[in-house]
Amino acid sequence: MSSVGLDAGPAAAVAAPALAAAGALTRGEPTLAEGVSWHAFGAPVEGRARFVVKSASAGNYIMTSALGVDILACLDGTRDIAGLCAHLSAQHGKPIPAARICAFLDTCLANGMIEADSWGNGEVVAADAGARREKLGIYSKVHNADRLLDLILEYRRLWLNPVTKGLAAALCLLGLVNFFLIPKGGGLIAPLKQMDMSYTDIFLLAVPMVFVIELALHELGHALACRLMGARPKGFGVGLLFGVLPIVFTETTDSYTIPSRAKRAFVSFAGPMVNLMSFGLVMSLYWMVDRDGLAAKLLLAYSALPLASFLVSMNPFYLRMDGYWILADWLERPNLRRDAMRYLKSFFKRAAPGTAPVQRDRKEKLTLSLYLLVAIAWTLTFVSYVTIEGLRTMYSIMQTFFAESFYL
Known part of the structure; x- marks a missing residue:
């Protein structure tokens, strides 16, 4: 906007x-x-x-x-x-x-x-409609989805009632609990960790295809929340993030017309909530099946995808995704990152001659400082973990592959 x-x-x-x-x-x-x-x-x-x-x-x-x-x-x-x-x-x-x-x-x-x-x-x-999204990929135009949303909302009593709300809350809680109970071989690099150079690796190829459905449900969550809160999403589109990763997106800019900041923040959280529920469900099923079987292997491999989607979309800094908009809506600062970066630059750059420095009160300084601290720490921790774990896992896979080749 x-x-x-x-x-x-x-x-x-x-x-x-x-x-x-x-x-x-x-x-x-x-x-x-x-x-x-x-x-x-x-x-x-x-x-x-x-x-x-x-x-x-x-x-x-x-x-x-x-x-x-x-x-x-x-x-x-x-x-x-x-x-x-x-x-x-x-x-x-x-x-x-x-x-x-x-x-x-x-x-x-x-x-x-x-x-x-x-x-x-x-x-x-x-x-430029695309200016409202990050210039970090290739995006299609937005296709109107009013008829689809109207159809789904027509049967809202079936999927939005006290029972389903309680189930959703339980799955979110299970997702948060399992975040601290990730077993060996799980986590963000679980698909790679589950590869053992056997025929069962073929089944891992189906994991990303199933995840495309969850990506669509993630965006549908945003769109439905937008409608339920009183705004109207423009529709859905598809794209390639970084020109490589296939994604689905929805245009919910109309949520700015929602007076309540809590409701606007919920529209942004609805998508990650789907991923958190999915992670809770998958991990709960994992603990119920035989840990040495193929089902456990596939469940643990798949668990990495909703977990990664949740953590990436909730990142409040690197990409202006759901986590950023939740904070921006709650603080009611649509240009939160821009203001924070200008505040950070003010420490290292003097104001031009004749230009008065931007005056900020103590509360604003504290808000921008905390945002920068959390956002940068979140980004660096996530990137470092994925990089280190990825390299370790690839090294372990290569060791196994060459050891078996030598043995043969």
């Missing part, structure tokens, strides 16, 4: 002749598009109220200040940029820079919030 700052600065409003010389007056009289709405988002930050603006037709969202909302409210098609400057300056009791208003209107035009023929030179640069 785009974030647009529009706080009026000390610069004087540009006079009408200057605007005409710059070509601003020839850009038309902007008119608000049909179906555009806005609402307050969370508590004010640094004393400034924040609002989410939604374009129902384009399905785009931006976050702006009270000034941005005031601009949108007076886009009735009767004022050009000079008229907007005069009106807003009188409304706020101080000059409003015309350049700031023009930049905001250009952003609104790109996101389908202004009638295309009422502003600009006729060329509309559409907002």
Whole structure:
């Protein structure tokens, strides 16, 4: 979601002749598009109220200040940029820079919030939908899934009732307990650890194919939670993370229209919750079967996939995935990582001459510091563990392979 700052600065409003010389007056009289709405988002930050603006037709969202909302409210098609400057300056009791208003209107035009023929030179640069996702892969377009979700929700009493809620809570608890009871040969590298150079290794090839179904259920969890909390997901898509790993994704940006931060955070947690339930179920079955049989081998190998998916998606830093959005929604800071990185850089880089350093209160400093500490520690621990365990397991497999070859 785009974030647009529009706080009026000390610069004087540009006079009408200057605007005409710059070509601003020839850009038309902007008119608000049909179906555009806005609402307050969370508590004010640094004393400034924040609002989410939604374009129902384009399905785009931006976050702006009270000034941005005031601009949108007076886009009735009767004022050009000079008229907007005069009106807003009188409304706020101080000059409003015309350049700031023009930049905001250009952003609104790109996101389908202004009638295309009422502003600009006729060329509309559409907002990049992919900019709302990480640029670390190849993604398809989003396909509408309203009919599928409507069908599933029609039978919600069958899968969303006190019994199923209790079962889901029990499976999540089992998943957390088994996280500390992982047996030898299990963990994040379990598929490799279960390879013993026998014919049973062939069955391990089916494990990733089964996991594709769980990936789909992970995203379905997000979409259903979004609908249950009162928002509408745009649909589903597929892609290749890092250009290699097949993934399924869902577009739930509409969750920003949910007033409750707890409900927004739950939409982000619904996907990892599916993985945690799956891990709890698989490990419970593992403890019930013969530990030396093929079933135990396959269950232990598969357990690594929901466990890895849970830990990766809950990572609050490296990728802006579920864990990041849970924190961002709970703290009501959509640009949490960007703010944290700027805060970190401020320790090592002096502010430019004539530029006042960003003022942060004690609570904000503590929040950003804790986020950086947890996020970086989580990422480094996960990457280090997978790398070390992977190398050890590969070395053990190679030893077994060469020992058997030599023996033969």
